[in-house]
Amino acid sequence: MNFDNISVVLVEPQGPLNIGSVCRAMMNFGFSDLRLVNPSADHLSDEARRMAVKASALLEGARIFPDLAAALADCQLALGTTRRFGKYREDFLHPDQAARVAHPLAEKGRVALVFGREDNGLLTAELDLCQRFITIPTSEALPSMNLAQAVSLCLYEVAKCWGELAGKGGGRKRLASGKVLEGLYRHMRQTLLDIEYLDPQNPEHILHTYRRIFGRAGLNEREVRILHGLWSRIDWLESERKKRR
Incomplete structure (x- = not known):
């Protein structure tokens, strides 16, 4: 499986431990393109490297962007994760559904999985830059997930979907960036x-x-x-x- 066309985008990540953990999860499932939007934490700190374990190369190769628009400029599809529901946010996808949407499109262009801040998630203006939304069905007793855990869950579903659909063909059009x-x-x-x-x-x-x-x-x-x-x-x-x- 080749996930070169899948980008993991973290918007203003606040914790180096989370960034390192995200890199480890990316390497676990075979992803390599990490994009950081205006990070509040030092992604090259000792804490981040310690959590990344053998995925330090992903930390060193991460690209830094001043805003989300710049990070998504070359992406044909951006899937933004959120738990905020409202009249402007409809047709939410669960991670397994998002993986099936992303699969044929990533064969011809770049797809981004976008994750927001640990405390406030993605802002409305940032969600506007995403074409589809992902929500993870969690318990109302504690609905918000740790950033690295949410990334791991989404990457797992993408990797699983790729395995299931391997060789079945895409045939979808190449979307505008x-x-x-x-x-x-x-x-x-x-x-x-x-x-x-x-x-x-x-x-x-x-x-x-x-x-x-x-x-x-x-x-x-x-x-x-x-x-x-x-x-x-x-x-x-x-x-x-x-x-x-």
Whole structure:
């Protein structure tokens, strides 16, 4: 099994012990691409190395990013982990379901498993950068999991799924990268503001829903170009309308 196209992304991890433990779990299951977003802890500290055991090379090879958007720029699918439920967060996947969604897509592009801070998880703006959500069904008596344990559980399900589906083929389209999608959302946001479709005081209220719709659809680059064409046509019509005024 080759997991080169699967990235583990930790957003502002706070504990070196957790980072080291994540590296150990990654090596246990055969993953190698670790991305750290603005880490609060030193991932090269003695504590992190001690927990990583023989996976210190993953610590040393970890890439540091200033924000989540930069970390996901080359990813076609980002799966964000969360326990926060709300009207902008629907169609949650359990880890085994997420693994099956990721499998065919990782054959042709990069897939990221995104994990939030140990205390506050992922912020709404960060979840907006993820196309699908993972939630781990835990007991209400203690619903939150340790970061390293959550990563281990998700990686186990991915590895198990890969074993089950090996050789059965994918055939899925190559999805647009996070950078390409964010360019689309910026264009859409400005266009919908210009035609007064969005409330300028709270434009994200509606945009959250569009992100979820397009996230579930899984857009490829051709589909993104078509949508850009739609927004550009609306831009032109709006400029002509303003001229006639």
